[in-house]
Amino acid sequence: MNALQLYTPVPGTRRVPRNRLMLSILGGATMRVGKRDGLLSALRHRDLPVLLSAFAISASGSWAYNVGLSVYVYDQTKSATWAGAVTVGRFVPSMLFGAYGGVLAERFERIGFMVRLDLICTTLMAGLTVLAAFDGPAWAAIAIAAVNSTITMSYQPAVAATMPQLVPARDLAAANTLQNTVENLAVIAGPAIGALLLLSGSVSFAFGVNAASFLVSALLVIRIKVRSKPVDVTEDGAAGPVRQMLVGVRAIVSTTAARLLVAYSVLASFVYGVDTVQFLLISRERLGTGSDGYGYLLAGLGVGGIAAAALVNRISAWPRLGTAILAGMSLYCLPTLLFLVVDVPVGAFGIEILRGAGTLVVDVLAITALQRSMPPDKLARVFGAFFTLVLLAITLGALVTPQVLNHTSLNTTLWLAGLGIPAAAALGWPLLRRMDNANVARLAVLEPRIVVLQRAAILAEAPRAVLERLAAGAAELEVAAGQAVVTQGEEADAFYVIEQGGMTVSSHGEDGIERSLPPLVPGDYFG
Structure with missing residues (x-):
């Protein structure tokens, strides 16, 4: 009880x-x-606004850096394969070592751990700034980005595991929605900042802004009062690194609802990996906006997420989450087909607004369900495994898409992403319906x-x-x-x-x- x-x-x-x-x-x-709580109710808890502020500043700098890195590598190589390599180079090392990042986030006190990670990332981004200032090779920029991404893989599970300490269970969905809203605002502001810096002709300045954002984040995070209790992940020396990492995986697969929600979040992440490559070609070949249109399309996704934030908070209380998940996947994927006929930037922006609302539904429901159902002493390792699966999916999407483009065309990838992925998602409907029926029966009791x-x-x-x-x-x-x-x-x-x-x-x-x-x-x- x-x-x-x-x-x-x-x-x-x-x-x-x-x-x-x-x-x-x-x-x-x-x-x-x-009284009944709304989306902003979670902000009553002091430490959450501090964490969100740090996240907003750091994420805005990171999105400016993401746009700068993609454009920098593409302009140097003129190759869609190299554009995909940016995503793969950042995510493959994170995928290999990310699960252990959750172990580290469990092993150390999380707030101090996050501050140290911010400071390390500040140093790495300062190095990338110098590299770009001297027109360094694309492979070196990708290598630094890979190390940075690996470091931040410990940060994500630390934040996710800390969230239940910052707010009570009833405010978790609101807190996660606010975090995603902040991220979506960063998606809008970051590419806009990156685009302005690119227009000024200074990619290195975009990287320098990111370095400064990590430093400011560290100064804010250190003000959080909540502290976690380190966990003996070695189980008195009996558990090695692999066993420590598998704790999170086993916790996820132990319940049907967690397996399903994580699976759909991973599928949505695969689509995002496809987007990282497709956006460059859509911008150049369909919209005529060149490389700068990449950030424009990402900003559309962010606006959609912000617009849907209040709705997602309400959806989290629905008894039939499976239906909401499938609807979110459909809204994320089906509008992609409109790029077959839309060739104006305003129309493309509207398409991405619809898609951004869909992906927010999938992500928030999965993360909130894990936070509510997983044991607190395993939560960081659960999210270490979860974010590793997410990165694996993004990497596969970014890796496969250039190969399909090389052998077919942009239209083919649009059909596959817009119709093939929703069809695959629909195959899980019987399982989602069974999960929904079980939850409805439980609520009836x-x-x-x-x-x-x-x-x-x-x-x-x-x-x-x-x-x-x-x-x-x-x-x-x-x-x-x-x-x-x-x-x-x-x-x-x-x-x-x-x-x-x-x-x-x-x-x-x-x-x-x-x-x-x-x-x-x-x-x-x-x-």
């Missing part, structure tokens, strides 16, 4: 039933229940308990997700007439809501005289 204590009785109170049925929630933790909890004034305005978690951890008790439930001087260890019958209440004051208090009726609570 969930450990939960919502209310502590006043000393000297005695409650005795005069009928028989009530709902109890056992435990000793505390929870605040207020909980519904009578939820109704009882809603009668209590303290829970009347509680969000649906909170009521579901309380109901799942509740137990029904039948109490005989005259039996004491709470006795004066006892430690409060449960919260009770009366479902049927009533309770008489009496109290012994300081003078030792027993006095009767107003009785309790169905819908009243105590404990």
Whole structure:
């Protein structure tokens, strides 16, 4: 049962039933229940805005750097294969060592660990700035980017595992949506910054801005007050590196819902890998905007994610997440077919807005489900495995797309990404429907308990997700007439809501005289 204590009785109170049925929630933790929460409710928790600010600054610099790196390599080589190599070169090392990044994020205190990673990335980006200033070779720029990406692979699981410490469970979906919104804002602002810097003719300055953003991020992250407790990932020396990494994989595959949600998030990441190559060709061959149009298309994805943020927060509470996942995949992929006929930048921007909304649905639902369902002492390793799978998918997409383009055409890749991927996603519908039906059946069992909890004034305005978690951890008790439930001087260890019958209440004051208090009726609570 969930450990939960919502209310502590006043000393000297005695409650005795005069009928028989009530709902109890056992435990000793505390929870605040207020009015229904919206997307911005998560910002009430002090450390989350600090983390989001650091993330916004660092991500904006990184997106400016991403655009600069892709354009720098492409302009030097004039090759779609080399453009794909930028993505592959950054992600393959991360894919190989990323799972161990989750182990490191578990092994060390996470906030201090993230600060050290920011400082290392500052140094690497400073080196890339010097390289670009002296017109260094493309392969060297890709090599530095690969090392930087490998370092940041420990950062992502550290952030994801820290999030449940910054906000309560009811605000997790909102917090993740806000993080994705910040990232989408960075997708818009970063490429715009990168484009302005490219127009000025200074790619090295874009890399320098990224170096500065990592430094500012470190100065902000160090202000976060929450601290994690390091985990002995070696299990007293019995677990080697491989076994340590496999902990996260085993945790994901242990539940059907986690497997499905992660699988669809990985599939969406494959499509993004395809996009990293296709965007360059769409910009050059269809839109006539040259290499600069790459950032323009990425900005469209970001705008779509921002527009859908509030909706995604609401979707996270739906009982049929499988339906939402499949709809998100379809919205991400199907509009790609419009590039077969659209050849104006404004139309292309609108297409990417639609696609950005779709991919946000898939990503937020997968990450939030993992944060809510995985054990806290394994969470960083779970996200180490998750982000490694994501990078593997992006790498495969970026690696396969140039080969398909070399043997066919851009139209072929548009058909495959726009129709082939949704068709593959639809094959999982029976499994998604089974997951949805199981969740609906579980909620049907909980519904009578939820109704009882809603009668209590303290829970009347509680969000649906909170009521579901309380109901799942509740137990029904039948109490005989005259039996004491709470006795004066006892430690409060449960919260009770009366479902049927009533309770008489009496109290012994300081003078030792027993006095009767107003009785309790169905819908009243105590404990």
